[in-house]
Amino acid sequence: MSEVAPGQVVLEVRGIVKRFPGVVANDHVDLQVRAGEVLALLGENGAGKTTLMNIIYGLYTPDEGEIYVMGRRVHIRGPKDAISLGIGMVHQHFMQVEELTVLENIILGLREFGIILDTEKAKRMLEEAFQRYGLRVDPDAYIWQLSAGEKQRVEIMKALFRGAKILILDEPTSVLTPQETKELFKTLRKFVEGGMAVIFITHKLQEVMEVADRIVVMRRGKVVGRLMREEATIPQLARLMVGREVLFRIEKGEARPGEVVLRVEGLRAMSDKGVEAVKGITFSVRKGEIVGVAGVAGNGQKELVEVLYGLRRPTAGRVTLFGKDVTGEPTHRIIKFGISLIPEERVTMGIVPTFSVADNLILEIVDREPFSQKVFDGLRKLSFENIEKYAEELIRKFDIRTPSSKTKAGYLSGGNIQKLILARELSRGAYLIIADQPTAGLDVGATEFIRNLLVKARDSGNAVFLVSGDLSEVLSLSDRVMVMYEGEITAVFRPGELPIEEIGLYMLGAKKMPKEEVERFWE
């Protein structure tokens, strides 16, 4: 690709139509992308954003419509075509080879592009590129050692190394810490100042206002709004996205906490990397309250949640449910005890992508009436009729956008997969709900709905344990909050008791409450 002037249209799609069985994912979409701009693509869950980007990246062939790159009509038949046209993409749920190093991942497959590199030269080039864009990842680190943010940087570098001039980022910030998000935005600005074009998909409207130059909003497969950032306001964007007024308000009254449901004492656990990730923490959750965990991702929250759900063995400490010791119980017992988990990793952990939406909605409760009937001990006959009826009900209640309950869950849009998991976990009659990043990837409407639902669960006497990277979510939903830093609880408080700045200090480990004070808080 030769030099381009800022503002020149580098990519244009006209009249793109893409149909999937039972749904029109893109309905005559027109879009222009210019050099030197960050274009934010907004839209409710299932609006067709990812589909459109996959078409541009050559993963899907459009049923109708044309694509122009640098004013020239192109036929993109696969990612290789896209890459040779200077288009790069970082997927919503990307996959990397965990056993390879950063360097190997980035140069993996470069040979296909006629570039053969020796390791030393590749490393030098990589270091140079890191310097230029202010990105940093250790080239010799293994992928499994990286945080989500670092993995993403590797994906971005991969695209740049293949010569991307138009970079597509599908919900890049849903896995990032606020700090990482800031860094990403800085990098994106550098990219566009250098003449690149960036298409950026997100559900977080503040981010749009922060980084976008131009905004395009989609709803139900169609473009419903195009605006410059300066002329946009958050409420207006929200309304465009979901087609109704969004209040950004949670209806939440006083909590009426009851008896202790979950009690955790001196809990310790190791991470996959073999270092201690949870370092002797103590807390409890009562009936009718929401206890929130604030903290930067990667400070032991994931391991804590896994221990509570029987997915990871603790190395020390005790977990009790209604006073009953359940330390180290396996997951199927934990489920029977009445605990729900909304896992952070939705596609890899939350669903079986090749199973239907209906089957995924009864995943853990397949052994229960009326979804199956006993034939003899251990063997139960599935009742498709009842499974379907139940699924239809949840699909309606949670507004899961799917052509039918028989559609494979892997075909749903990212946000709708999350809604499926939420519907399942909030409906199976658990009295303790562990919610890890429950609103990640949800559009503003669904986010509001889910938050209200968690509060409703609390009000009807359930205990809720909320983990979220979104501090404002934790503060607005929780009745009690604990801050986790490096596997320890560094602060406990009720929302409103501490100023945001001080919470930030606890989250970054710059400040710490005395242990006695922390433990007394849960008495």
Add this chain to the structure above:
Amino acid sequence: MRIRLERRGEVPLYVYILAPTGAFLLAFLMGAFLMLWAGASPIKGYGAFLRGAFGGLKPFTNTLLRATPFLLMATGISLSNRSNVLNIGAEGQYIMGAIAMTWIAVLMQNSVPGFIVILVGVILAVIVGALWAGAAGYLKAKMGINEVVVTVMLNWVAIMLLKWLLRGPLKDPRSQQWPMSPPIGPHLPYIYGNLNLGFVIAVLLAIAIWYVLFRTNIGFKLRACGENPRAARYAGFNVEGMLILSMLISGAMAGMAGAFDVIGTFHILYEGIVVGLGYTSIIVALVGKNHPLAVIGSAIMFGAIYNGVTSMQSVTQLSYTLSKCIEGMIYLFFLISEFLVLYRIRLIRGDAS
């Protein structure tokens, strides 16, 4: 000009039908050249092929007889494939089943009624086959040892064990040179000609396994474990247990196939039973899309190919190796057609634009 492979999104129905048909035709065309080269008439050869496979009730029942071990083993392999363990060891499990059956027969056939010999022999064959595969499943589940390596190695152990037994403990004292067992008297009840009850049992088992796999909670969990072990673990399913269970059943089916062949087809144990039926069954399962009901069809088809080739060989006087070569070619083209169902080949001229 470049050639490129692309994964198909949705596979259109015509591809599903065209690909295997095309594979058949291509393999036959290549086979025809081979026959011409060897100085045989392809028309005569293929005529014999068809007659041997389907030409009348008797050849057809022979085809069904041939299909029986394929059906048993491929059904088992489908099941283990569904839980994402590859059982490459049906061959060895089949041999072990045959050994177990023969052993019981040699031990008991002169003292107890035939049906008891059969009952005990088949049960032992099923257990031995299950353990032979279950061992690989256990090692995979508990220690992460690759099941392909283990099952293939166990195949060799079974083959060597067979060779040794036929020259030692199981050798027929009356046979001076040939390593073979004494003749085995008890046999499965016949339905028509050589076709015995084994085929019916195999079909019933395929239906039963289909039912368990797609209509019950155990199949639901087993498939979930195979499709996404992480999600299955999170849902509280016993992923390791399912893996071992599916290998046990897979091995049991192969063990039964070995026993059925001894008391239904060969009536003797000799080295000639090692012809790679277990390996072919992997392709049978693949063509049947790991779906037990479809496997019934593909097993019958492979039984027909097997018998067709045998009859082609005897009519055209082709050498055994050459006819096996044609058979292998048919399998190979099938595999390629399977691949083409999933991928499409594109020819690309010049650059992308």
